[in-house]
Amino acid sequence: MSQQPINIQRLSQPVQMPDEIATFSPKVEAEIDRHLAKYPVMRSAILPLMFIVQRERGYLDPPGVSYLAKRLNLRITDIWEVATFYSMLHLKPIGKYHIQVCKTLSCKLLGSDKITQLCVKKLGIKVGEMTADGRFSLSEVECLGSCGTAPMFQINFDYHENLTAEKVDQILESLA
Amino acid sequence: MSTELVKVTINAKDFQVPKGARLIDVCRENQFDIPSFCYYADLALQASCRMCLVRIEKMPKLQTSCTIICTDGMVVTTQSEEIEKARRSMLEFLLANHPLDCPVCDRGGECELQELTFDWGNLEERFIEQKNARAEKYLSPMVANDPQRCILCKRCTRVCDEWMGEDAIEAGNRGANTVIGTYGGWLNCSQCGNCIEVCPTGTLLDGTYRHQARPWELTQTISTCTYCSDGCQMSLGSRGDELMRIVARDRYVNGLNGEFLCIKGRFGHPFVNHEERIRTPLIRYQKGGRLVPATWDEAIRFTAQKLDGIVAARGNNSLAVVGSPRLTNEALYCLRKFAAEVVETENYAVADAFSLKPFFESLGGPLATHQDIRHAKTIVLIGGEPEELQPLTAKQIRQAVRNGGAKLILINSVPIRLREQAAQFIHIRPGTENAAALALAGNADDALAARKMGVEAAELEILRQTISETQGDVVLMFGGELSAEAQAVVAQMPYTFAGEGRRILLHPLALFNNSVGALDLDVNGKSVSDLLDAAGVSIHAMYMAGSLLPEHMPKCGLSKLDFLVVQELFETETTAFADVVFPAASFAEIDGTFTNNDGFVQRVRKSIEPVHQSKPDWLIVSELAKELGVDFGFERSASAVFREIAERIPAYADLRYPLLKDESHPLQVKHAIASKRELAKEIAGIRRAVAELSDDGVKVSETPQVGHELFKLGTLTDKVPQFHLLAAGNPTPASFAISPLYQITIDEGIKREKAVA
Amino acid sequence: MFIGAIGCEPLQLRRVHLENSRWLDVYRRNGGYEAIKKVLDTMSPDDVINEMKKSALRGRGGAGFPTGMKWSFVPKDSPKAKYVVCNADESEPGTFKDRYLMERDPHMLIEGILIAAYALGAKTNYIYTRGEYKYLIDIMDVALDEARAAGLLGNKILGSDFSCEIYTHTGAGAYICGEETALLSSLEGMRGHPRMKPPFPAISGLYASPTVVNNVETLTAVPDIIKMGGEAYQKLGTEKSGGTKLWAVSGHVNQPGVYELPMGYDDMEKFIMEDCGGIANGKQLKAVIPGGSSVYIMRADQIIGKDVRMDYEGLVAGGSMVGSGGFIVMDETVDIFESTKNLTEFYKHESCGWCTPCREGTDWLVKIFKRIENGGGRPEDAQLLLDICDNIEGKSFCPLGDAAAWPIQSAVKRFPEDFEKHLVNNSRGESKHKGELL
Ligand SMILES: Cc1cc2nc3c(=O)[nH]c(=O)nc-3n(C[C@H](O)[C@H](O)[C@H](O)COP(=O)(O)O)c2cc1C
C-alpha cells in the first residue's frame, strides 16, 4: 500500500509545539505578582501584565505572548484577541521612542498637522513607520486628553504639550 | 421555562406564550418573519447584527428581538416602514464591504447572507467607494478562510468556545478592521469544522471541498455518521458516483446533533471514493500465494465449497463468525443469522474493544439521550474521554454546564479537557476506575477506594451527596475502563439513588457507531479474543465482516486458520491472512440502520451506488447463505432485513423504516429494564480486584493535546491526506494562501501526484 | 492654561493651586478626609445615599444620570461582593478635566471612592484609568500608598469597622472602554466590548456582581456633598442639577483651561467671550461643541445673544448637550466639513466593531468624507450622510453609534454652506444638481 500510516509515535507529541517562553527577573516577577494580587480573577491582570512584558521586551513578542498565556492560564488566542483590540499594545516591533501625535479635533485646530509634518521631515519616515535603526516610530493617535494644551504628542508615556516647531526640534534632538 | 403563560401582542394579534420565552422565537413560531445573523439558539447572546429589530411599545428605540424576553402585556410590531428601513440599512451596511461575487463563492446557493439579501437587500447600491480588501487564505488543512466575506456574527467563535471548549478561533483587531482568526494565523484545534458549518456566509469554508462543486449540483442524502457511538445525523452531498462532502447544516438535517459534527464525521469521508478501495472479490488459491481478482460467482462458490468442506470435516463449531460494531444492524443480523441458521455454529462474536453486555444485562433505568445530557442537573463521568471519542457527548456535557448550570463530576486518571467544566474533579490513579463503582454503591469501602484511587475519602462522600441532592436529571456516564462487575453496579444506580424529583439516567460511552446495535442483536455472543485464542485449536475457519480487531488482540492467531474470509473496504492487516476477500460497500453506499448510545435507531441511507463491484455486507452474507442452500428471502432489500429484526428482537419490536424516516424525532429501542437486585456478589468482586491494585500508581498531570485520539490514523482516516498532516502535528505552512497539502510533504504517505503539481 | 472657578467659590478645584496639593498632609490640612470621618462616625449607608439624592448630583461622565439614584439600585441584600469602579478613562475628544483632578488632588478622589464604597458595601474598588495617563496611575498609586499607611485604606479604616481597598487599573488605548459596560469587560481582561443592558451594572457588573461605575468628577464631588450636606450642594446649582461642573475648554480661545462653573451658569456667550478671554487672534466665533465631541455642534448665532444657560436643560434648549463638558471652540477659519471629518475618523477608529451599524457605518462615513475631500463630492452626498447617520442612530448596540451620528447630523444641518463648498461644483465636475442640498 502506498499510504501507510505514518509513525504513530509522533502523535504523543503536542499538536502545538511550545514556543520559547520569556523569563523575567525576580524584581519583575514580584511586580507581576503585585498586579495579580489586585484581582479576584487572574485574567483581569492581562492589560497591566501586557504593559510589563512590552516594557521589558520592547513589544509583545512570541515568547512574551507565551509567557502571558502561561502565567494567566489562558489560551494563546485569548492573549491575541485582547492585544489586538487595544491600540497601545504591539504585536510587532516598535521604535524605542514611539512618537504619538494627537490628531483629534482640538489639536487639529491648533496645528497638529504641522507637528506631524515636522516629525516626518525630521525622522525621515512616514506616519506608521519605524526608523531603520529602530529608535523612533511615528503614529498619529486619537485624543490624548491634552486638548487645553494643544498641540501635543506623547513619546512613550511622556506628554509633551503646547508644542511649537522649536520645541519639537529640541525634543527630537535630545532623543536622537 | 415555566408553564406559566403570558400575553403578548404581535402585530395586533394576541398570543399566549410561556413566560420566559424569547421574542424572536415566539415571532418565528407564529410565522412572523424575523431576519437574523448573530442569533443562534443555545449560544451566548450577541445582539450585534441588528437585523432582528422590532418595535416594542413603551420602549424608546427599536429593540433586538433576540434579546427580549416576553413579558405580560408586551405589544410588539414586527412590520412597519421604520423596521423595514432599519433592516434594509443593516443589510446595506453588511454588504458594503462584502464582495458581490456569489457565483465564485463556495457558499453561493446556500448562504444566509445571500438569502436575506433577496428579502432585505436594496436594488441600488449606494456604496461606491473602494471595498476593504482582504486576501483569501487557509487557517488549517481543513478550514479555508475568505475574510472579506465576514459579517462578524461571531457564531464561529462562540461555537469554538461554547461547544468545543477550545477557543481556538477568535476575533482580533477592532472596529472595521476586526477579523476572525488566531494568533500566528494557523489554527491548532480539533479541526471539527463547526465554525464552517455555522458560518452564515462564505467566510469559513471547507478546505477539503474547496472549488470542487456547487451546492446545487449535489444530491443531499441524510444519513448517520459511521465513526462514533454518538450517531450524528449528517447530509452526504454527492455528485454522480462521487461523495463530495458532508455537512450537518440544519437546512438539510435536524438531528440530535443540530449543526454539530466532529472532524471525523465532517472530513473523514474521502475513503469512500478512495482509489485503494477493493474493486473485486479476491481469492488466494493457496496459502502463501497472492490474492487474485475473481468474479462474484466464483468467489461465492469457492467460499461455499471451502466452508462446506471444513464444516463437514471438523464440525459446525470449527467455524467462527465475527462481526464488527461498525456494521449496520442489517449486516450484523444477517451475520448472526448466517452463524445460527446456515452454518449452525455457536461461535459468533462482535469485535468490540469493550463489551457493554454486563451493563445492559443489569440496566436499571433508561438510557440518557443527548437531549437529556444537555438538560441534566448533575453529570457523573467515570473514565473515558468524550472530547476525543464521543465529541457530541462532550459538547452536550459542556453546554449542560456552561449554558444550563449543570454540575459535572469528573472521575478520571487524566485531567482531560472537560475538567475545565467540572465542579468536582476526582483525580484518580490510572486503572482505579472500578473503585468509583464501589464508591457509588455505598460508603462501606470508601477507605479502600480512596486509598487506591489516591484521593480523599471526603471527595467520594461529596460525589454521593451531590447525586442524592440533585433535583432533576442525573446522568451517569462511563468509559471503557469499567470491569463487568463495575458495569453491573453502575447499571443498577437508578435504584440506588432513586428519589423524589430525580431521574437517574445512564449513558455508556460505547466506542463504535453500532456498538449498541451489535450488542442488541447478539444473543449469546462470545468474546472475540476467546475465538482468536481458539484459532488453530478448535476453530479452523473464520468468517469476518469488517476486519477491525481491537488493538490489543494479536492478529497472529489468524495465520493458524485453514480458511479465512473477510468482507472489507480496504486491504488491511487482516486481509493479509485472508483466503477470500469480498469488497464491501461503505456506509455511504448502503441502506441500513445504526443504534447509537442513546439507543436511537437511525437510518443510514444510500448516497451513491456501491463503488466498483462492492456490495452491502448483509447482501454478501445473504448470497453466500443462498449458495449454501438457505434463502434468507430478503430480496435485495435492507428494509426486509430490518422488518425481520423488528419481528425477532423484542427491543426492536414494531420499528419499521418508514417510522425511522424523521431524523429529528429518532426512536429509542426498548431495552429491557432489569429489576432491582442484590449486588453483593459484584461488589465483593470489585472489592477484591480493587484491593489488589497498587497503592502508588502515578497520576497523569498533563492534559492531553486536543486531537490525540481524533487524529490517529485508522484504516479510514488514513485515506484522508489532511489527517496525515494533523497526525504529524499540523505544521504551519510557509504560505497561508495555498492549501498546506500542496506545500508540506510529511513522508511518502502523504505525497500525492496532485500535490506535487 | 487656566484652572479655576468662575461665578462661584472653587469647590472641586479648591486645592489645585496649593503647593504640593497632591500630598496627603496638604489634603488633610485643607479639609481632607473629614467627610469620610463624618460618614464613619455618624452616618449609615442609607444616610449617605439620601444625601446624594438630595444633592441632585448628576453623573459627570456624559450621560448625566442622577448619582444618588444609581447608588440606590445596588441590591443591599445581595450576597455577592460589590464594587465601586471609578471611570477615569477620559477619552472623549475635548475632555481633560478628570486628568487635573487626579493630578492635583488625588486624595479627593480616594475619599470620594471610600464614601461610595461605604454606602454600597463595596470591599474592593478600582480606578480604571486610560493607559495613556500612565503618570496619573503612578500619582494615584503613591496617594493610595499614603492613604494606606495613614490607616485611611485597608482594614478598619480610621478605627471603624469599615474596611476596603482601592486599586488602580490601566486601560490600553480604547475610547470605548469609557462606556461603563465595556470598561467592565476590559477590567475583567477581555476585549473592551460593551455588554447587554439589562442587566445593568448595579445588578450584575464586574464579575457579575453589583457594581457602580462613576466618573472621576462625580466621585470627587462626594466629599463636599457629605461635608456641606446634599441640600447646600444642590443649591450651588439648579434644582434639577446640583453643584458645580467642570468645563474643559479647548480650541480657538485665548485662555483654554478647566473652568469650574456653577450648574446653570447663565450665559455661554459671556463664558466664551469674557471668562475664556474671547476668540484667539481677534477672529470671530463660528461654532462650539459644548459637551465633548459626541454632542450636537452649535452655530455662533445659536449662542451670541441667546443667553444659553450652562446646565443640562439649558443646553438642550440651546440645541446641544452637556455631555462630558469638553468645550471645543472654533473660529471663523474652521471648515466644519473638515472638523466633522476629523471627528468621524475618531469614531471609526474607536468603534469596537461589535455591531453592524457602528462598525460598517463609521467606516463608510469616513470613506465618503475622504471621497468628498478628494474632490469626488456630489450634492446628494449630504442626504446620504444624513441617511447613514439615521441608520446608525438608535440602532447600534451601545451609544457610541449615536455619538458618531450626532456630530454629522448637526453639522450637515447647521453648516450646510461648508458642505456645499465641497459637494457642489466639485473638481471632477460630476455634480448633477445645483443649489439646495437638503
Ligand atoms: C462611547 C462612550 C464613551 C464614554 N466615555 C466615558 C469616559 O471616558 N469617561 C466617563 O467618565 N464616562 C464615559 N462614558 C459614560 C459612561 O458610560 C458612564 O455613563 C459613566 O461612567 C457613569 O458615570 P457617572 O454616572 O458618574 O457619569 C462614556 C459613554 C459612552 C457611551
Ligand code: SF4
Ligand atoms: S455602537 Fe456597536 S460597534 Fe460601536 S462601539 Fe457600540 S457596540 Fe461597538
Ligand code: FES
Ligand atoms: S439576531 Fe438579534 S441582533 Fe443579531
